Amino acid sequence: xxxxxxxxxxxxxxxxxxxxxxxxxxxxxxxxxxxxxxxxxxxxxxxxxxxxxxxxxxxxxxxxxxxxxxxxxxxxxxxxxxxxxxxxxxxxxxxxxxxxxxxxxxxxxxxxxxxxxxxxxxxxxxxx
Amino acid sequence: xxxxxxxxxxxxxxxxxxxxxxxxxxxxxxxxxxxxxxxxxxxxxxxxxxxxxxxxxxxxxxxxxxxxxxxxxxxxxxxxxxxxxxxxxxxxxxxxxxxxxxxxxxxxxxxxxxxxxxxxxxxxxxxxxxxxxxxxxxxxxxxxxxxxxxxxxxxxxxxxxxxxxxxxxxxxxxxxxxxxxxxxxxxxxxxxxxxxxxxxxxxxxxxxxxxxxxxxxxxxxxxxxxxxxxxxxxxxxxxxxxxxxxxxxxxxxxxxxxxxxxxxxxxxxxxxxxxxxxxxxxxxxxxxxxxxxxxxxxxxxxxxxxxxxxxxxxxxxxxxxxxxxxxxxxxxxxxxxxxxxxxxxxxxxxxxxxxxxxxxxxxxxxxxxxxxxxxxxxxxxxxxxxxxxxxxxxxxxxxxxxxxxxxxxxxxxxx
Numbered sequence: 001x002x003x004x005x006x007x008x009x010x011x012x013x014x015x016x017x018x019x020x021x022x023x024x025x026x027x028x029x030x031x032x033x034x035x036x037x038x039x040x041x042x043x044x045x046x047x048x049x050x051x052x053x054x055x056x057x058x059x060x061x062x063x064x065x066x067x068x069x070x071x072x073x074x075x076x077x078x079x080x081x082x083x084x085x086x087x088x089x090x091x092x093x094x095x096x097x098x099x100x101x102x103x104x105x106x107x108x109x110x111x112x113x114x115x116x117x118x119x120x121x122x123x124x125x126x127x128x
Numbered sequence: 129x130x131x132x133x134x135x136x137x138x139x140x141x142x143x144x145x146x147x148x149x150x151x152x153x154x155x156x157x158x159x160x161x162x163x164x165x166x167x168x169x170x171x172x173x174x175x176x177x178x179x180x181x182x183x184x185x186x187x188x189x190x191x192x193x194x195x196x197x198x199x200x201x202x203x204x205x206x207x208x209x210x211x212x213x214x215x216x217x218x219x220x221x222x223x224x225x226x227x228x229x230x231x232x233x234x235x236x237x238x239x240x241x242x243x244x245x246x247x248x249x250x251x252x253x254x255x256x257x258x259x260x261x262x263x264x265x266x267x268x269x270x271x272x273x274x275x276x277x278x279x280x281x282x283x284x285x286x287x288x289x290x291x292x293x294x295x296x297x298x299x300x301x302x303x304x305x306x307x308x309x310x311x312x313x314x315x316x317x318x319x320x321x322x323x324x325x326x327x328x329x330x331x332x333x334x335x336x337x338x339x340x341x342x343x344x345x346x347x348x349x350x351x352x353x354x355x356x357x358x359x360x361x362x363x364x365x366x367x368x369x370x371x372x373x374x375x376x377x378x379x380x381x382x383x384x385x386x387x388x389x390x391x392x393x394x395x396x397x398x399x400x401x402x403x404x405x406x407x408x409x410x411x412x413x414x415x416x417x418x419x420x421x422x423x424x425x426x427x428x429x430x431x432x433x434x435x436x437x438x439x440x441x442x443x444x445x446x447x448x449x450x451x452x453x454x455x456x457x458x459x460x461x462x463x464x465x466x467x468x469x470x471x472x473x474x475x476x477x478x479x480x481x482x483x484x485x486x487x488x489x490x491x492x493x494x495x496x497x498x499x500x501x502x503x504x505x506x507x508x509x510x511x512x513x514x515x516x517x518x519x520x521x522x523x524x525x526x527x528x529x530x531x532x533x534x535x536x537x538x539x540x541x542x543x
Contacts (some may be wrong), residue, residue: 001177005215017292041408043293049408069305069314069412071358078303078358080311080398080407089407093297093305 019058020044024116027108029061029083042086043116049088061085063106065092065118072097081118092116129311159535161253162391162543164263164384165195167503168374171341171489173273180215180271181227183373187494188267196387197263199228201430202377204261205235208248208268209493210529213284214275230523234261239493241288241529242444243399244268245374246496246536250397252378259358262383268497269373270529273489282370288530290404299511303358303365304531308406309447310360318450318463320360324351326446327364327486333473334483337513341370341489351446365446370489374497376504381543392504395522396431398424404533415532418455422526422537426457429522429539432530433457437520438506439477440499442527443484452526453479456537473514481514483507496527500538507542 013081014021020043023030029041035055039048042061047054065081068089077097081104082089095109099120167190169183192199192249205228207221216221221237224230238248239381245268272281287295289304312318328348334340346364354363378394402417403409409416426433436458443449454462458477465471472480482488482502485495503523505511 002180006216012292014292029278043405043407045405045408069307069310069359071303071310073300073358074356076298078297078307080307080412082407083455088405089412091294091297091299091304091406093299114292115298116293117297126325 001035001107007033008115014090016046017044021114023060024114027106028064028108029063031059031061031083033059039087041088042083043090065104065106067102067104067120070094079118090116095119143370160380161256161378161394162381162384163394163500163504163540164197164209164377164379164391165191165193166341166374166376166504167191167194168494168498168501169372170339171370171372171491171494171498172340172342174371175274180269180371180373181224183371184267184269184375185227186225187373187375188265191265191377195377196385197377199230201263202230202265203233204252204255204264205230206248206252206255206264206266207235207237208239208244208266208497210239210241210244210270211284211492214271215359216275220269224269228265228267230265240534240536241530242442242490242492243496243527243534243536244493246499246525246527246538247399247534249376249378249394249497249500249538250399250536253394253397256378256380263377263379265375265377266375266497268494270491270493271371272369272492278369293405299414300358302361303446303450304406306358306361308412308451308531309445311411312447312451313360313413315411315413316454316463318447320352321348322364322450322463322466323360323365324445325350326443326449327351329472330443330449330480330484330486331364333481333514334487337483337488339512340483340487341368341482342487344487361445361447367444367485367490369400370491372489372491372494374494374501376497376501390508391543392507392540393543395541396425396429396537398422398426398537400424400535402533402535404530406531407448413451415451415455415528415535417525417535418452418528418532419457420539421535422456422524425524425537425539429541431522431539434469434478435522436524437518437522438481438503438516439479439524439526440482440503441479441484443480443486444490445497446486449480449484451532455532456524456526458524474517478514478516481511481516488512496536499525499527500540503540507540
């Protein structure tokens with residue numbers, strides 16, 4: 001048996017999606033709006049998911065989201081959510097998995113750098 | 129070298145047969161490519177000190193024997209392997225060609241996640257059909273179980289989806305599949321008991337398979353008692369990470385020795401892709417690309433789904449088997465048919481008699497090759513495990529990468 005240790009540190013340029021990732025790092029939801037059919041999509045994909053157009057402009061969303069489906073692991077939780085204003089949905093990490101709620105807001109999560117995360121709204125709080 | 133093509137009409141009816149060598153409207157090729165032979169290693173967690181190169185050699189030599197061919201008869205090699213991270217070997221096709229004594233042959237590697245092995249068979253079929261090769265060895269291999277620790281493998285596989293969005297959240301494959309399954313369950317009324325029934329049945333089917341990784345005598349309550357991985361999926365709803373290799377040899381009948389044995393032909397192939405991210409799909413619980421791939425494969429074979437008598441379906445998770453059966457058009461009401469026992473080993477349409485990924489195991493690159501091999505053997509009644517009660521003429525093979533993102537379907541037919 002031979003043991004080899006490989007340590008990798010990737011540097012990944014994001015190209016035309018760079019504004020999305022820069023906004024995400026600030027906790028802001030930057031979506032794409034199709035110049036052809038006005039469809040808004042978040043997260044962005046570089047091509048309109050409805051009409052296939054590549055003429056897309058950046059537009060900011062509120063960052064609030066509605067949970068469609070949620071799955072819990074022994075130590076984390078993830079959800080398929082739709083951000084307000086977007087036509088598509090997104091897989092996100094839930095930053096406060098102890099909370100059971102179907103609404104949340106985009107947050108910067110230290111546990112998933114550059115990944116989408118939402119903090120669920122506690123029942124009774126009115127800030128979402 | 130003569131190539132036989134059959135033109136097929138838009139409704140799948142055979143219109144004419146002959147040697148024009150033309151495929152009308154880009155579909156409807158009646159393929160004359162046979163599964164000349166095949167073999168696989170056991171799928172398991174290897175603890176015997178053998179290497180992935182050994183597994184490739186064992187599968188290849190076994191396939192040659194099964195096909196009654198000499199090594200020198202092989203003129204092309206297609207290798208399926210999902211990730212170099214497992215083997216720590218880039219350009220594995222060259223390495224495997226060298227290991228198998230196939231230096232001088234054309235060789236290449238095909239990769240499409242969990243569909244890699246099946247896509248390698250498609251590539252080999254295309255090589256034979258196009259006249260680029262006479263006898264192609266499709267070898268699938270993966271060392272998913274023991275070369276890296278499970279946590280590292282999980283991190284690698286989480287990048288099977290959109291690594292820039294899904295991957296950066298730290299979400300696992302199981303969680304992605306769980307979210308898709310929930311959408312499926314909401315739409316169809318399938319319950320966790322339906323999922324558990326699949327998990328149990330495939331493990332029970334695997335008990336007759338000497339190469340199976342997880343031949344388990346379990347009941348639905350065992351599934352319910354197993355630890356939650358990502359709700360609603362529990363450990364026994366998930367296919368294992370396996371080590372192993374499989375090989376099939378593809379050729380035209382005129383390029384094979386006459387052994388007097390019945391063989392199976394690949395009468396239709398189809399492939400398609402879907403949006404990578406679940407959230408970009410109109411229905412995250414529906415496997416649309418699989419629907420397209422199945423339609424293409426069935427049209428190429430000139431049959432409808434009703435003709436299929438046995439199927440090996442990509443059951444990476446218990447719910448994924450039900451989602452696949454729906455998408456493949458093998459049922460009009462998958463939940464009702466599941467509960468009625470239609471897919472049981474002695475049902476009307478036996479599914480995953482090998483045990484599937486859940487029971488036979490899943491060394492990713494080898495999986496699709498083994499699925500093709502199992503179906504071919506089941507059609508001939510020679511699978512070293514459960515075989516159909518009667519001799520169906522057509523079998524269907526279904527594989528996918530990602531979450532039904534890259535889909536491959538083949539129709540096999542007894543000659």
